[in-house]
Amino acid sequence: MAAMGVLIVAGFIIYEIVLRTFFATSTFMMNEIVGYLVAAIGFLALGHAFERGDILRVSLLLQPLSRWPLARLVLEVVLVLATLAVTGFLISYFYGNVERQFTRGYTSGTMSNMPQWIPTGMMLVGLVVFWLQVLAYGLGVALRQIPPSADPQAEAGVQ
Amino acid sequence: ADTVKWDLSTEYAPTSLPGRADAYFAERVKELSDGQMDITVHYSGALGFKAADHYTAVEDGALQLADTPFNRMNGIYPIFEMQALPFLQSTLDEAQTLDELMRPFYNAKMEQNDQFILFTAPWTPQGFWAKEDVASVEDLKNLRVRVVDLASVQTLKRAGADAIQLSWADTLPALSTGSINAVLTSDDGGLSAKFPEAGLTSFSAVGFTVGVDMVHVNADAFADLPEDLQLVVLTAAAEAGDYGWSIAKETVAGNFAKMGDLGVSVVETVSPEFKAALREASQPAIDDWKERFGPQADMLLDLYQKKVAGE
Amino acid sequence: MFVLLGCGAWLFSAFLLVSTLGLLFVVDMNPARIGAIMSQVMWRSASSWELSAIPLFILMGELIFHTDIARRLFRGLSPWVDRLPGRLLHANVGGCTIFAAISGSSVATAATIGKITIGELDKRGYDRNLSLGSLAGAGTFGLMIPPSINMIIFGVIAEVSVAKMFAAGVVPGLILAALYSGYIALRCGLDPSKAPAAGTSSWGDRLRGLVDLAPIMLLVVIVLGSIYTGVATPSESAVMGLAATLVVAIVTRQLTVKIFIEALMSTVRTSSMILTLMTAASFMSAALGYMHVPQDVATAIGALDITPLQLVALLALFYIILGCFLDGISIMLMSLPIVLPLVTAAGYDPIWFGVFLIVVTELGLITPPIGFNLFVLQGLTRLSLGRLAKAAFPFFLLTCLAGAILVAFPQLVLWLPDALF
Ligand code: NA
Ligand code: NA
Numbered sequence: 035m036a037a038m039g040v041l042i043v044a045g046f047i048i049y050e051i052v053l054r055t056f057f058a059t060s061t062f063m064m065n066e067i068v069g070y071l072v073a074a075i076g077f078l079a080l081g082h083a084f085e086r087g088d089i090l091r092v093s094l095l096l097q098p099l100s101r102w103p104l105a106r107l108v109l110e111v112v113l114v115l116a117t118l119a120v121t122g123f124l125i126s127y128f129y130g131n132v133e134r135q136f137t138r139g140y141t142s143g144t145m146s147n148m149p150q151w152i153p154t155g156m157m158l159v160g161l162v163v164f165w166l167q168v169l170a171y172g173l174g175v176a177l178r179q180i181p182p183s184a185d186p187q188a189e190a191g192v193q
Numbered sequence: 194a195d196t197v198k199w200d201l202s203t204e205y206a207p208t209s210l211p212g213r214a215d216a217y218f219a220e221r222v223k224e225l226s227d228g229q230m231d232i233t234v235h236y237s238g239a240l241g242f243k244a245a246d247h248y249t250a251v252e253d254g255a256l257q258l259a260d261t262p263f264n265r266m267n268g269i270y271p272i273f274e275m276q277a278l279p280f281l282q283s284t285l286d287e288a289q290t291l292d293e294l295m296r297p298f299y300n301a302k303m304e305q306n307d308q309f310i311l312f313t314a315p316w317t318p319q320g321f322w323a324k325e326d327v328a329s330v331e332d333l334k335n336l337r338v339r340v341v342d343l344a345s346v347q348t349l350k351r352a353g354a355d356a357i358q359l360s361w362a363d364t365l366p367a368l369s370t371g372s373i374n375a376v377l378t379s380d381d382g383g384l385s386a387k388f389p390e391a392g393l394t395s396f397s398a399v400g401f402t403v404g405v406d407m408v409h410v411n412a413d414a415f416a417d418l419p420e421d422l423q424l425v426v427l428t429a430a431a432e433a434g435d436y437g438w439s440i441a442k443e444t445v446a447g448n449f450a451k452m453g454d455l456g457v458s459v460v461e462t463v464s465p466e467f468k469a470a471l472r473e474a475s476q477p478a479i480d481d482w483k484e485r486f487g488p489q490a491d492m493l494l495d496l497y498q499k500k501v502a503g504e
Numbered sequence: 505m506f507v508l509l510g511c512g513a514w515l516f517s518a519f520l521l522v523s524t525l526g527l528l529f530v531v532d533m534n535p536a537r538i539g540a541i542m543s544q545v546m547w548r549s550a551s552s553w554e555l556s557a558i559p560l561f562i563l564m565g566e567l568i569f570h571t572d573i574a575r576r577l578f579r580g581l582s583p584w585v586d587r588l589p590g591r592l593l594h595a596n597v598g599g600c601t602i603f604a605a606i607s608g609s610s611v612a613t614a615a616t617i618g619k620i621t622i623g624e625l626d627k628r629g630y631d632r633n634l635s636l637g638s639l640a641g642a643g644t645f646g647l648m649i650p651p652s653i654n655m656i657i658f659g660v661i662a663e664v665s666v667a668k669m670f671a672a673g674v675v676p677g678l679i680l681a682a683l684y685s686g687y688i689a690l691r692c693g694l695d696p697s698k699a700p701a702a703g704t705s706s707w708g709d710r711l712r713g714l715v716d717l718a719p720i721m722l723l724v725v726i727v728l729g730s731i732y733t734g735v736a737t738p739s740e741s742a743v744m745g746l747a748a749t750l751v752v753a754i755v756t757r758q759l760t761v762k763i764f765i766e767a768l769m770s771t772v773r774t775s776s777m778i779l780t781l782m783t784a785a786s787f788m789s790a791a792l793g794y795m796h797v798p799q800d801v802a803t804a805i806g807a808l809d810i811t812p813l814q815l816v817a818l819l820a821l822f823y824i825i826l827g828c829f830l831d832g833i834s835i836m837l838m839s840l841p842i843v844l845p846l847v848t849a850a851g852y853d854p855i856w857f858g859v860f861l862i863v864v865t866e867l868g869l870i871t872p873p874i875g876f877n878l879f880v881l882q883g884l885t886r887l888s889l890g891r892l893a894k895a896a897f898p899f900f901l902l903t904c905l906a907g908a909i910l911v912a913f914p915q916l917v918l919w920l921p922d923a924l925f
Contacts, residue, residue, distance in 0.1 A: 250540065255537055390667070
């Protein structure tokens with residue numbers, strides 16, 4: 035979905051440039067729609083990027099700790115819990131915003147007259163998917179189904 | 194007691210007209226409260242909020258105070274758009290009349306969302322910054338003009354110009370590359386953005402509308418203040434409102450002379466025919482607004498027209 | 505903050521956690537207010553349309569990487585730089601300098617050029633520290649060489665002409681590039697093992713090289729042309745570059761559906777990493793804003809009774825420290841209302857100060873813990889942040905040197921805008 039977003043952004047800007055250059059008109063909403071799509075690209079792909087290990091972490095401690103698997107495991111679970119807590123906190127307030135925009139019928143007030151809950155809802159979905167991915171990873175590590183070293187291994191890339 | 198610390202968010206610079214009124218307000222609160230209350234003004238959107246976010250941010254108490262232009266509140270409730278309708282108000286006096294008349298209506302709506310207006314501060318009236326004078330419908334046809342809100346797009350498209358919604362940050366680069374050749378904004382906004390240096394050496398004061406900013410406060414935060422500080426805030430607000438409107442009036446008087454010094458050609462008044470044509474082009478935008486607002490729109494418009502006519 | 509990062513927390517959630525705890529305990533805010541601030545500020549930052557250039561330029565870099573445009577670039581460049589110590593290492597500096605003229609963002613510059621050069625340089629046996637460090641540093645040229653998002657924002661806040669700001673950045677940008685290239689040449693001259701041995705090339709090789717350089721030059725001309733003819737605004741130029749790259753890839757029959765999808769998915773992951781980090785960092789900026797940190801420090805500096813030179817030195821230090829934690833735009837927004845009057849009162853030209861400020865905020869991009877060019881490189885190489893910061897350190901010092909040169913010779917900044925306007 036996020037990949038589609040990149041293509042739509044490119045297509046939309048080209049369309050706007052063509053309209054402006056050759057037809058002296060405009061879509062009158064490019065900035066706005068492209069902004070929504072940028073948010074969608076960033077957050078809809080967050081879960082996928084996490085799964086593939088593309089979400090950065092700094093691991094000065096993780097490497098030496100690999101000699102004590104239990105400590106490594108506990109640390110990993112604590113980090114997962116902290117991440118779940120703070121993104122869960124964010125999600126609950128973000129949900130409040132989306133719900134308010136939906137029930138009060140807030141729109142963008144521009145040519146598109148876009149109901150605001152649609153783009154914010156997309157970001158919410160992305161955050162929830164990310165939360166679930168982190169949860170799945172945390173469970174996997176805690177139940178020793180997957181090794182924590184399957185994580186984005188910062189030092190492993192050194193040659 | 195501890196000093197009460199509040200934050201005020203604005204999208205504009207400290208040198209802009211509403212920005213100066215905000216600074217004045219913060220200064221007066223500090224003086225009148227003997228330093229017991231300290232308001233930090235975050236200019237240029239430094240806290241990360243844009244004007245369009247202010248309404249909900251103040252409702253949730255994320256901000257105690259915010260400076261928000263009425264034309265950035267479309268999409269929330271149609272009543273706020275009234276202050277930004279094209280040609281409803283072309284002078285600072287008309288804008289002030291409308292503001293005073295509508296204040297109870299605005300506040301009645303805002304109370305439902307835990308906030309109310311403390312004071313307002315205007316910009317100077319809006320006209321066309323362009324390379325050549327814009328004095329007739331013919332002149333409009335050559336314009337690629339940057340505008341900010343929906344009603345302006347609708348109006349200018351209909352009048353024959355090519356209107357483009359651009360962010361302020363993209364406006365100057367777009368001017369320098371020629372993808373636009375005009376900007377609809379206040380005389381003051383154009384001067385502080387150095388439009389004459391960017392090649393826009395003409396200002397046509399069509400009085401498209403007058404931008405007005407409101408400074409609104411979270412009602413719970415206000416209720417939590419001790420009573421003496423509540424009175425301080427209200428007093429400083431009344432003073433800042435007077436200050437904001439009076440510096441705008443002084444600025445309008447001085448700006449035309451200043452533009453003359455900079456070699457800007459100023460069309461101080463446009464022909465009645467041109468204004469009538471623009472007014473007519475704005476009708477669909479106004480009808481559109483009425484439809485969204487509902488049947489009471491005409492009632493409010495009548496009230497305002499009578500007041501302006503001095504009845 | 506350092507504890508969290510040291511433990512191996514994901515950067516995205518670490519930023520959020522630190523900011524939340526800061527507001528909770530330092531400002532004594534209630535959780536509902538923090539939640540409201542976090543959710544609204546993050547949405548606003550996530551939906552900024554100016555950021556659209558980032559995924560588009562990254563996709564352009566991916567496509568160049570997956571086709572033979574990148575290989576041609578190096579093949580074409582090779583005969584030209586044979587005599588120069590460090591040879592193709594200069595491709596980073598040169599590539600970033602040229603790309604900076606297309607893009608207004610340093611992250612897009614580092615990500616695009618990095619995708620093209622890092623693998624090739626590694627394969628050819630160039631020193632990794634020099635190649636990574638010069639890329640991290642030269643990526644920051646995106647801010648200095650016009651167009652530049654930061655200059656536009658400075659122009660708007662300081663009420664100086666953006667066109668003059670753009671002109672003022674050209675000479676300092678070239679000085680930076682020269683310093684970087686000089687340093688690379690010096691290091692490789694002293695220690696030839698940092699670059700593979702040079703072959704010998706004739707003028708014929710060089711002319712054939714030009715043919716190989718044609719596709720990349722064509723891309724540059726198209727994008728620059730679209731900006732300066734007014735077809736696209738600087739924020740839109742990314743799409744012109746992308747479209748041109750696609751056309752070249754299709755015409756030369758190098759683009760298969762598989763390659764395209766691969767490039768697209770990789771783009772999406774990298775973009776997601778960068779965009780969500782920027783969003784989380786925006787909440788961190790808001791938290792520091794609510795703590796009034798930048799304002800209070802700037803006010804304190806203003807209260808000191810010091811000479812103009814001491815003022816600039818102190819401000820530089822202040823901005824370098826802030827730059828460790830905040831991005832350049834937040835730094836400007838929060839501090840300029842207080843700092844700008846101080847600086848102009850001390851007799852400095854606002855345009856000069858704008859350029860100087862951009863030099864010092866460029867440093868923030870290559871200092872941990874929050875340094876976006878380092879994040880980009882981490883995403884590309886999977887090396888640790890500390891390792892990358894170390895590689896970038898010499899270039900950090902070179903940028904400091906450039907700042908000092910501008911203080912000593914302000915005319916380097918002001919000459920071009922004065923001559924043009
Ligand atoms: Na640039
Ligand atoms: Na940094």
